[in-house]
Amino acid sequence: MTSGFPATADAARAPVPKLEMRGITKRYPGVTANDHIDLDLQPGEIHALLGENGAGKTTLMNILYGLAVPDEGQILIDGTPVRIAGPSDAIARGIEMVHQHFMLIPVLSVAENVVLGAETMANPIFLDLREASRRIRKLAGKFGFELDPDAKVQSLSVGQQQRVEILKMLYRDAQILVLDEPTAVLTPSETEEIFVLLRNLAKDGRSIIFISHKLQEVLEIADRITVIRRGRVIGERIPAKTNAKELAELMVGRAVLLTIDRGQSHPTDVRLKVEGLRVRDDRGGEVVRGVDLEIRGGEILGIAGVAGNGQDELVEALVGLRKVASGRVSLAGRDVTGASPRTINEANVGYVPGDRQRFGLILPFPLTDNLVLTSYYKPPFAHGLIRDEGAILAAARDRIREYDVRTPSPLVPAQTLSGGNQQKLIVAREFVGDTTLLVLDQPTRGLDVGSIEFIHKRIIEKRNVGAAVLLVSAELDEVMELSDRIAVMYRGKLVAFLDGRTADKYQVGLLMATGEGGSGVADATGSAS
Amino acid sequence: MDALLHALNGIPVLGLVFQFVEYFITSLPFTAHVAVQLAVPICLAALCGVMCERSGVVNIGLEGIMLTCAFTGWFAGAVVTGVLGPGTPTPIFGFTVPLLLALVAAILAGMLLSLLHAWLSISVRADQIISGAIINIAAIGLTGYMNTLLSTQTLAATSNFSALRIPAAVAGFPVVGWLINALFGQGPIGIATVLIVIIFQILLFRSRWGLRTRSVGEHPRAAETVGIDVIRLRYRNVVMSGALAALGGAYLSMEATNAFQAGMTQGRGFIGLAAMIVGRWTPVGAFGAALLFASSQAISQSISVSPPPGDLGTLLSHVPTQFFDALPYLITIVVLAGLIGRSIAPAADGRPYQRESAS
Numbered sequence: 043m044t045s046g047f048p049a050t051a052d053a054a055r056a057p058v059p060k061l062e063m064r065g066i067t068k069r070y071p072g073v074t075a076n077d078h079i080d081l082d083l084q085p086g087e088i089h090a091l092l093g094e095n096g097a098g099k100t101t102l103m104n105i106l107y108g109l110a111v112p113d114e115g116q117i118l119i120d121g122t123p124v125r126i127a128g129p130s131d132a133i134a135r136g137i138e139m140v141h142q143h144f145m146l147i148p149v150l151s152v153a154e155n156v157v158l159g160a161e162t163m164a165n166p167i168f169l170d171l172r173e174a175s176r177r178i179r180k181l182a183g184k185f186g187f188e189l190d191p192d193a194k195v196q197s198l199s200v201g202q203q204q205r206v207e208i209l210k211m212l213y214r215d216a217q218i219l220v221l222d223e224p225t226a227v228l229t230p231s232e233t234e235e236i237f238v239l240l241r242n243l244a245k246d247g248r249s250i251i252f253i254s255h256k257l258q259e260v261l262e263i264a265d266r267i268t269v270i271r272r273g274r275v276i277g278e279r280i281p282a283k284t285n286a287k288e289l290a291e292l293m294v295g296r297a298v299l300l301t302i303d304r305g306q307s308h309p310t311d312v313r314l315k316v317e318g319l320r321v322r323d324d325r326g327g328e329v330v331r332g333v334d335l336e337i338r339g340g341e342i343l344g345i346a347g348v349a350g351n352g353q354d355e356l357v358e359a360l361v362g363l364r365k366v367a368s369g370r371v372s373l374a375g376r377d378v379t380g381a382s383p384r385t386i387n388e389a390n391v392g393y394v395p396g397d398r399q400r401f402g403l404i405l406p407f408p409l410t411d412n413l414v415l416t417s418y419y420k421p422p423f424a425h426g427l428i429r430d431e432g433a434i435l436a437a438a439r440d441r442i443r444e445y446d447v448r449t450p451s452p453l454v455p456a457q458t459l460s461g462g463n464q465q466k467l468i469v470a471r472e473f474v475g476d477t478t479l480l481v482l483d484q485p486t487r488g489l490d491v492g493s494i495e496f497i498h499k500r501i502i503e504k505r506n507v508g509a510a511v512l513l514v515s516a517e518l519d520e521v522m523e524l525s526d527r528i529a530v531m532y533r534g535k536l537v538a539f540l541d542g543r544t545a546d547k548y549q550v551g552l553l554m555a556t557g558e559g560g561s562g563v564a565d566a567t568g569s570a571s
Numbered sequence: 572m573d574a575l576l577h578a579l580n581g582i583p584v585l586g587l588v589f590q591f592v593e594y595f596i597t598s599l600p601f602t603a604h605v606a607v608q609l610a611v612p613i614c615l616a617a618l619c620g621v622m623c624e625r626s627g628v629v630n631i632g633l634e635g636i637m638l639t640c641a642f643t644g645w646f647a648g649a650v651v652t653g654v655l656g657p658g659t660p661t662p663i664f665g666f667t668v669p670l671l672l673a674l675v676a677a678i679l680a681g682m683l684l685s686l687l688h689a690w691l692s693i694s695v696r697a698d699q700i701i702s703g704a705i706i707n708i709a710a711i712g713l714t715g716y717m718n719t720l721l722s723t724q725t726l727a728a729t730s731n732f733s734a735l736r737i738p739a740a741v742a743g744f745p746v747v748g749w750l751i752n753a754l755f756g757q758g759p760i761g762i763a764t765v766l767i768v769i770i771f772q773i774l775l776f777r778s779r780w781g782l783r784t785r786s787v788g789e790h791p792r793a794a795e796t797v798g799i800d801v802i803r804l805r806y807r808n809v810v811m812s813g814a815l816a817a818l819g820g821a822y823l824s825m826e827a828t829n830a831f832q833a834g835m836t837q838g839r840g841f842i843g844l845a846a847m848i849v850g851r852w853t854p855v856g857a858f859g860a861a862l863l864f865a866s867s868q869a870i871s872q873s874i875s876v877s878p879p880p881g882d883l884g885t886l887l888s889h890v891p892t893q894f895f896d897a898l899p900y901l902i903t904i905v906v907l908a909g910l911i912g913r914s915i916a917p918a919a920d921g922r923p924y925q926r927e928s929a930s
Contacts, residue, residue, distance in 0.1 A: 158797050
């Protein structure tokens with residue numbers, strides 16, 4: 043043959059990647075979020091992007107989706123360089139993204155959400171929602187699930203909402219699908235179903251970028267894994283030839299304890315006793331509907347449940363932030379039903395709220411003030427009406443050192459810290475001293491592996507020195523790893539109590555999703571055995 | 572049966588209720604017509620509010636926009652009449668060249684003022700309540716001041732739009748005829764309002780523009796991620812809504828009357844906001860609420876024009892007219908307190924949108 047068609051010969055050897063990102067660099071003041079990142083995506087491939095929070099995954103995807111402009115580098119689609127200046131450019135090139143937080147409008151119907159931005163029109167002015175519904179049903183059918191196009195999104199479960207997000211991409215006939223932590227809010231069985239869907243999409247020839255920091259998931263779903271750390275590509279692995287331990291080390295840059303050794307619990311006296319607790323939400327609906335539980339010193343009770351099943355209200359009622367409709371709460375034998383947050387705090391209850399930025403910290407205040415939010419009014423931090431700045435600063439320095447809060451100074455505002463350091467700051471305040479009870483609401487939500495490891499260790503330490511711990515988390519793995527006992531909350535009730543060491547993940551997932559889980563439901567009264 | 576009714580009539584309160592219902596029905600042709608007249612400016616203000624807030628911008632400057640436009644329309648009309656002469660009014664609606672030019676001027680003024688509000692609340696991301704309050708205060712002050720200045724001048728007298736005459740045979744037909752007369756026995760702005768309500772309602776829930784507007788008012792980030800330009804859509808809607816409030820102002824000084832008085836909007840912009848809330852941010856709902864509010868005033872007018880006979884008349888003559896003026900606000904409080912169903916604002920209402928740092 044002649045040498046006239048080198049490109050063809052090349053193409054025969056290695057197919058042109060669907061997408062190629064070459065030398066992408068993005069600098070923000072003070073940090074290089076992406077440092078010459080190379081990434082390629084083959085047709086029909088599920089390529090996982092693994093990295094800690096702040097590693098640069100989201101920046102890279104924002105560049106791909108036109109939400110950020112790279113300082114250097116090139117994006118090629120089907121081998122042709124392209125310029126992506128905004129989401130509409132990305133969409134026009136067949137790139138679609140499922141964002142970490144749902145980009146759905148709750149009050150609109152499924153069909154309206156799906157067509158938004160790429161409307162199916164009956165004429166230049168009016169929508170053709172009937173045709174849209176027909177196409178949605180057809181698409182859903184093709185990939186093996188069902189969805190009512192006329193249902194309001196707010197009436198759907200989280201898993202169904204995730205499907206609506208995926209449908210949105212398919213409706214636009216996306217060839218490159220980016221999913222940013224798509225399983226963060228799903229139960230194990232919902233995750234399984236989404237994985238089946240993703241595999242079907244890949245079989246259909248579509249290319250998928252799957253962003254995650256969950257190692258097991260990445261190993262399960264990906265064809266190829268690229269690990270990013272501090273804006274750089276650290277390595278590329280094939281799931282068959284690697285394992286969670288190696289990936290974690292690549293990701294964090296050091297050896298990490300993936301599963302913490304929770305050790306044995308030695309339950310002592312009953313610290314928290316809740317009887318027939320009923321609590322209403324802000325709209326007046328009863329969302330905690332008769333909860334009974336008991337936690338003893340030296341044990342961790344984990345409450346698993348899909349977000350929105352009354353966990354937030356339960357926790358708020360326990361720490362005095364929400365009115366108790368009926369029932370009884372007692373702390374170490376003392377009735378504290380309806381007591382003020384300060385009364386409960388002074389009974390040595392530590393509380394890590396679910397939303398650290400709104401309820402855990404006063405963001406514009408310095409770390410020093412944030413560290414004494416629960417104790418500023420009493421010695422040694424105050425004498426009468428006068429604050430003792432020296433004592434506050436000294437205590438702050440101690441706790442910042444002890445809890446490894448990375449900050450240039452104890453006097454900077456809390457909002458300048460990263461999420462992980464903010465959480466450590468709250469932990470440093472709430473874990474200090476003799477603790478009767480620790481109430482932890484989503485203590486590691488949105489944190490990276492390193493911070494999670496740190497906080498988990500501290501929780502175990504507190505348990506080991508005799509504190510009772512109530513751990514509420516939507517992250518099932520976290521509940522499974524730490525809890526001595528597990529309670530599953532479903533529609534305002536604790537539907538099952540299980541032993542933390544023997545509980546089966548799928549059974550807990552089933553209980554979370556349906557409130558029923560067949561056999562093995564241990565002790566339904568909620569007392570420690 | 573008769574005895575029972577008679578006995579019921581003996582109970583004073585029930586008797587009064589019967590009398591009131593009877594009076595209400597006999598005066599309906601009058602009150603319905605007046606109610607629609609009174610509802611038009613309230614409704615236009617409410618529609619302006621619906622268009623702004625559905626796309627996520629709170630606009631409490633309605634009152635000021637209406638007042639400014641009422642002044643601009645009247646003043647432009649007088650100036651153009653002075654230059655071109657009064658012109659001959661068309662037989663239907665009484666259109667004249669100066670009047671139409673004045674209407675255009677009023678609408679432009681409304682859109683310009685809304686552009687200011689849009690700029691302050693969308694680009695500058697100022698507090699939208701304060702921006703609206705500034706517009707209100709400035710409008711009251713400026714139009715009042717200019718009106719005082721002009722009172723020493725002799726301005727050409729302007730005409731106003733005239734109402735469509737519904738033939739007496741139709742207008743007198745019970746119920747249907749009364750309704751036709753009430754809705755369409757109005758001037759051009761009045762009739763246009765009825766049409767705008769219907770078109771706006773359909774567009775908001777059936778068109779691409781409507782879907783995008785609702786999405787931008789509920790979850791602007793979600794809209795942006797599917798390629799919708801949130802900022803541009805908000806600008807466009809706020810500016811367009813200015814034309815609606817302008818029509819409301821023009822109605823006052825160019826259709827209901829042919830003159831401007833300081834502060835002539837008399838809180839109609841605020842009642843319009845209340846109508847928007849009671850009408851749950853839908854055009855038809857807003858129209859209904861505006862009618863409800865207006866009918867309390869219409870009944871009050873009817874009572875003063877032709878008081879009912881008997882006990883009821885004596886009783887009502889003791890009810891101060893302010894009571895009827897206050898009714899719209901009472902109804903709004905009841906609705907806001909959630910007694911008549913909940914009225915939920917668009918989720919992103921009043922929250923400025925900031926694009927992710929796409930630098």
